[in-house]
Amino acid sequence: QGNNPVDRYTLALVVAKLLTSLGEGGIRGGQEDVALLRKLSNEFQNELVLLTLKNKELEARLVQIEQGKLILAEDQTKNTSSLQLLSAEAKGLRSEIVGLRSQVAELLQEKNRLEVQLYNLEKNQEKQKDKIESLQAELAQEKKTNRFLLLFVALIGVAGVFLPAQ
Numbered sequence: 001q002g003n004n005p006v007d008r009y010t011l012a013l014v015v016a017k018l019l020t021s022l023g024e025g026g027i028r029g030g031q032e033d034v035a036l037l038r039k040l041s042n043e044f045q046n047e048l049v050l051l052t053l054k055n056k057e058l059e060a061r062l063v064q065i066e067q068g069k070l071i072l073a074e075d076q077t078k079n080t081s082s083l084q085l086l087s088a089e090a091k092g093l094r095s096e097i098v099g100l101r102s103q104v105a106e107l108l109q110e111k112n113r114l115e116v117q118l119y120n121l122e123k124n125q126e127k128q129k130d131k132i133e134s135l136q137a138e139l140a141q142e143k144k145t146n147r148f149l150l151l152f153v154a155l156i157g158v159a160g161v162f163l164p165a166q
Contacts, residue, residue, distance in 0.1 A: 012047030015040045 006014075018037060021027045029037070041048060 008044065008047055009051075011040075012044040012051055015044055016048055016051055 015037065018027070019041060022029055022034075022037065
């Protein structure tokens with residue numbers, strides 16, 4: 001950054017990047033550049049070692065984070081498939097509920113129809129009971145009448161036996 005001062009750590013970082021680029025063949029340097037880098041690397045050796053250790057720590061942490069990311073992705077896939085299964089099951093249950101509601105409505109209609117039919121049967125039974133009582137009363141009256149007639153015919157028959165024929 002131009003004329004801005006740098007701390008030892010930042011300079012060590014720059015030296016480390018230069019050494020890496022020089023080692024990978026990304027940049028070319030002359031004999032003077034190599035000597036200067038060697039001098040700087042010796043001077044910043046402690047910082048470079050700390051930087052390397054920190055870099056290894058960060059790489060290890062990155063590996064852990066990526067493993068965690070893979071585990072999370074697997075969990076997300078499992079959760080997604082479970083959610084799809086639950087969604088399908090909920091859809092099936094909704095349609096089953098609709099069918100059950102329809103059946104309940106039909107059963108209520110049938111119950112109402114049967115209640116009306118039972119009411120009509122009870123009314124009819126009352127009418128039949130009244131009719132039977134009326135018929136029984138008529139029958140009792142008829143029995144009295146028949147007894148009277150039977151008695152009368154019997155009296156005429158007895159009288160006919162005892163009365164002389166003319």
